[in-house]
Amino acid sequence: MKVTDNVRKLIFIFISILAFQAAEAQLEIEIISGNPSALPIAIVPFQWLEAGPGPSTSVDEIVSGDLYRSGLFKPMAVEDMAEKPVEEEGIRFGTWRLLKVDYIVIGKVRSPTDGQGHELVYQLFDVHTQELLLSRVTTVGPGDLRFGAHRVADAIYEKLTGVPGAFSTRIAYITATGLGNNQRYELVVADADGFGPQSIVGSPEPLLSPAWSPDGRKLAYVSFEQGNSAIYMQDVSTGARELISSGKGINGAPSFSPDGKRMALTLSRSGNPEINIRDMATGRTQQITQHWSIDTEPVWSPDGRHVYFTSDRGGRPQIYRVGPSGGTPERVTLEGDYNARASVSPDGRKIAVAQGRGNEYRIAVWDIETERFTVLTPGKLDESPSFAPNGSMILYATREGSRGVLSAVSADGNVRQRLILSEGDVREPAWSPVIR
Amino acid sequence: MKSVWKYTLALVIAITMAACQTTQEAEPEPEPEPPPTTGVDTSGAPDPHDYTDSRNFDNPESLLSKRVIYFDFDKSTVRPEYRGIVSAHAAYAASHSTARVTLEGHADERGTREYNLGLGERRGNAVSGLMSAQGTRGSQLSVVSYGEERPTCRVSDDECWSLNRRVEVVYTAR
Numbered sequence: 255m256k257v258t259d260n261v262r263k264l265i266f267i268f269i270s271i272l273a274f275q276a277a278e279a280q281l282e283i284e285i286i287s288g289n290p291s292a293l294p295i296a297i298v299p300f301q302w303l304e305a306g307p308g309p310s311t312s313v314d315e316i317v318s319g320d321l322y323r324s325g326l327f328k329p330m331a332v333e334d335m336a337e338k339p340v341e342e343e344g345i346r347f348g349t350w351r352l353l354k355v356d357y358i359v360i361g362k363v364r365s366p367t368d369g370q371g372h373e374l375v376y377q378l379f380d381v382h383t384q385e386l387l388l389s390r391v392t393t394v395g396p397g398d399l400r401f402g403a404h405r406v407a408d409a410i411y412e413k414l415t416g417v418p419g420a421f422s423t424r425i426a427y428i429t430a431t432g433l434g435n436n437q438r439y440e441l442v443v444a445d446a447d448g449f450g451p452q453s454i455v456g457s458p459e460p461l462l463s464p465a466w467s468p469d470g471r472k473l474a475y476v477s478f479e480q481g482n483s484a485i486y487m488q489d490v491s492t493g494a495r496e497l498i499s500s501g502k503g504i505n506g507a508p509s510f511s512p513d514g515k516r517m518a519l520t521l522s523r524s525g526n527p528e529i530n531i532r533d534m535a536t537g538r539t540q541q542i543t544q545h546w547s548i549d550t551e552p553v554w555s556p557d558g559r560h561v562y563f564t565s566d567r568g569g570r571p572q573i574y575r576v577g578p579s580g581g582t583p584e585r586v587t588l589e590g591d592y593n594a595r596a597s598v599s600p601d602g603r604k605i606a607v608a609q610g611r612g613n614e615y616r617i618a619v620w621d622i623e624t625e626r627f628t629v630l631t632p633g634k635l636d637e638s639p640s641f642a643p644n645g646s647m648i649l650y651a652t653r654e655g656s657r658g659v660l661s662a663v664s665a666d667g668n669v670r671q672r673l674i675l676s677e678g679d680v681r682e683p684a685w686s687p688v689i690r
Numbered sequence: 691m692k693s694v695w696k697y698t699l700a701l702v703i704a705i706t707m708a709a710c711q712t713t714q715e716a717e718p719e720p721e722p723e724p725p726p727t728t729g730v731d732t733s734g735a736p737d738p739h740d741y742t743d744s745r746n747f748d749n750p751e752s753l754l755s756k757r758v759i760y761f762d763f764d765k766s767t768v769r770p771e772y773r774g775i776v777s778a779h780a781a782y783a784a785s786h787s788t789a790r791v792t793l794e795g796h797a798d799e800r801g802t803r804e805y806n807l808g809l810g811e812r813r814g815n816a817v818s819g820l821m822s823a824q825g826t827r828g829s830q831l832s833v834v835s836y837g838e839e840r841p842t843c844r845v846s847d848d849e850c851w852s853l854n855r856r857v858e859v860v861y862t863a864r
Binding site for chain 1: 764799800801802803804805807808809811812815832833834835836837839840844845846
């Protein structure tokens, strides 16, 4: 017992040391297949009116980068801009029409009157009609300039596509580095563009299955730090955490209900993995599936009426769904040998899965109404799909050579991009809800 | 004591990994059955078939020294060639009531992580069930699934996958 206690203490110390250290490795993003019908837009450099030098990456660069990565926009390079107006009066629409730009954004960054933080003042125009489409002031706190830029991109994206942007959200993922006894796992949170990765938990034992709370403040995850799987819930900004489940057998696959009051999870205390629902206020847990097969990977429908899960009760893994108080599960995916780990689209109409065929696994989207699959990615070992909170893209894990990388694919499969970690294995991305 | 076995296990894993990187064999084969005893007096050396003798844990001639059981893809049935190893450990545990065994179940990287946790547990349960049927008490056995999280090698090919689909028999007390 003494040895075990010491080991636990050591692990605890190790976790304490690792927590809150910024991960050294940066995510690097590159578009691997583009969209020929992307909208041409010019994000003119924002004028910097604050005291002191501007940031190393300017607001307009961040906005351009966001819009570019969405695959729906083709931002003009700054060096191709014949003029760089700051005020509406300075825009010569004829020039921009000649440059074949459809939309133009101008703006500036200034200190608010109280001097705290940043004010991003910007306007969006239709070059052809010369119409002012959007005129806004976005105010953010000190240190949140990048967040402010993502908010600008969100607003432009929403104005021009009709869908809210998801650039000011975050992503969580697991990294694994080293082999054997030097193995180290971290749960990392970064901006949706991969910037500013921060390790929020580190451990020599496996970490997996990160899941966001609906308010974007907490992450639930599975950790083996005590020698078996256990579910923890951690406040992303304070680091305070709570042990949710560490019973005999598997404690896995946490998923918050849309209202955050319940959590679906996999427990095998009955002898094999079953879906359970935990009331977060009382801690009471109810088992809602009852089958000798593997039932796991529960995830809620956005209206909270269904829990989708993976089960091999029919022989091979397929997606089923059941009400959150139990009942007879209904099979959802009707094609393919292996469909697992569902992510439900924000409108509840589609589910993205890891689809296996032989040794190849791809991300596929099942349309619940038309009962058809669309395969979105080329494989070979693509898994862990996670819908963006606006449904526009799906983040997933894939492999390149022997290392894992993250990629994102547009929901229609037309645009793919790669987010590479410079070191080790990166896996199990989870896209945060919209943080208001 | 526990840390000693941890190191032993680490060594076993390290050796398995080295084998994974160097050999060309498609499938890890269990050692062939040792030849039957001839009645010759070996004066004190452990009888490799005496699975109640703890010296056989370090005797490469004895099945008790083998502590990894391999599985087919997406299967949790103990293959016939590994039943001898399971029986040897069942016999040892049955005859040593203080022995405690953790069966660590593992899967290869194919398929999703949480499903593979289930699969690793199923494999651990299969070995646990066989050992129970052969006299090991339930209180002596525990199953922990690591799914695909603790591979012994990290190459995406059949050879490496077959080494990762396994149950490791770990004694926490002998």
